[in-house]
Amino acid sequence: MSSGEPTIDRVARTDRLSSDEVAEVLVLARLAGDTDGADPFDEHTLLRLRDPQAPARHLTARATDGTLTGYAHLDTTDPTSGVGVELVVHPGFRRRGTGRALARGVLAAASGPLRAWAHGDHPSAAAIAVDLGFDRARVLWQLRRPLTEAVPPPRLPDGVTLRAFRPGEDDDAWLDLNARAFAEHPEQGRWTTDDLRARLAEPWFDPAGFLLAVESPGGRLLGFHWTKVHERPGSARIGEVYVVGVDPTAHGGGLGRALTTAGLAYLRDRRGLDRVMLYVDESNTAAVSLYERLGFARWCGHVNYHLG
Missing domain, CATH: 3.40.630.30 (Gcn5-related N-acetyltransferase (GNAT))
Structure with missing residues (x-):
């Protein structure tokens, strides 16, 4: 040869x-x-x-x-x-x-x-x-923004407070909320107890960065912002809006925006990060619009191809 x-x-x-x-x-x-x-x-x-x-x-x-x-x-x-x-x-x-x-x-x-x-x-x-x-079926955008710029303060709806996730206590309630919030999502809405526990066991998991929006009185979970920090040798640390979800009954009150900005503030002020990323479906125009208003811009795309 x-x-x-x-x-x-x-x-x-x-x-x-x-x-x-x-x-x-x-x-x-x-x-x-x-x-x-x-x-x-x-x-x-x-x-x-x-x-x-x-x-x-x-x-x-x-x-x-x-x-x-x-x-x-x-x-x-x-x-x-x-x-x-x-x-x-x-x-x-x-x-x-x-x-x-x-x-x-x-x-x-x-x-x-x-x-x-x-x-x-x-x-x-x-x-x-x-x-x-194969057919090009779905596009997932990675968006990024610096955290050196101002982050709008979270404005929670009346009667809603934020607290950290409590592993072992909030698992079932969170899974129920996640399933409702992502009922139409091909992956996120199908999470099981094993899926959740696998991530809670990951070295990056930080309960303080897993923010829950709680209704008062009663304590019902209305939404969440789970943050993540990527750290690996030779690369700069970067935060992630890992997943933001809101109960369908709480849509329209600004809770999604408030949860997003609360998580950004946590990543900047508590974790000392200067940049953050997230993933969002191209077809989710409402979410893309929200994130762009909060200063995010497209970084790269991920394409899902289907056959059969």
């Missing part, structure tokens, strides 16, 4: 990765994220990678020397509604057919509809999606 000629790596499929293989995938994901400016896996996939009991299929691509050159994760929790797919290729081994080989492996390994995320809307991902017949 002549030098520089593209090669297709060996692709293998398994239903379980060893701890060493998981570590390899995480290193690969970090390298790709640093190169592309967008991490290749969302939080859901990262949590499942670290959970050996999570139902999934894994495709690995390796060079002849054993180097991990690519990986695809297939979430098979509910294949009838669609197998979730995320795929990454090593930055040093691109343009040699690895991505397409993994994508074809995904088609061979999964039955039923597929839902594949292309984080950062990478052109190579778009090209593969078009060639294999």
Whole structure:
């Protein structure tokens, strides 16, 4: 074979990765994220990678020397509604057919509809999606704003106060509220007790940054703003509006805006951060408008492709 000629790596499929293989995938994901400016896996996939009991299929691509050159994760929790797919290729081994080989492996390994995320809307991902017949179905924007600028003070509706989330006490009430607030959302509204507990156990979890809007008297939960702080070596700290939800019965009173600004103030004043990000569906025009009025601007996009 002549030098520089593209090669297709060996692709293998398994239903379980060893701890060493998981570590390899995480290193690969970090390298790709640093190169592309967008991490290749969302939080859901990262949590499942670290959970050996999570139902999934894994495709690995390796060079002849054993180097991990690519990986695809297939979430098979509910294949009838669609197998979730995320795929990454090593930055040093691109343009040699690895991505397409993994994508074809995904088609061979999964039955039923597929839902594949292309984080950062990478052109190579778009090209593969078009060639294999995927449709561009959904766009998730990442918005950012500095926290060095003024944050509007939260103006809570009458009879509403804020307090911190209490793990073990608020779990069920919060899950009920989350399900109501995101009844039409394809992921957030389906959270289970296990989904919540997995995140409460994460090193980044801070109950003081999980703000609950409580009705007085009675104590009924009306809304929440769960904040998050991203910290990793070599990167600047950044806050996240992780999720903001409001009970449908409390819409129209300004609670969503008040919760958002309260969380921004927490990230700036209590955590000392100078920038913040969030994710919002392009189709959620009301939320996009609110965030833009609060000083957020588009940073990058993530595209969900469907097949079947």
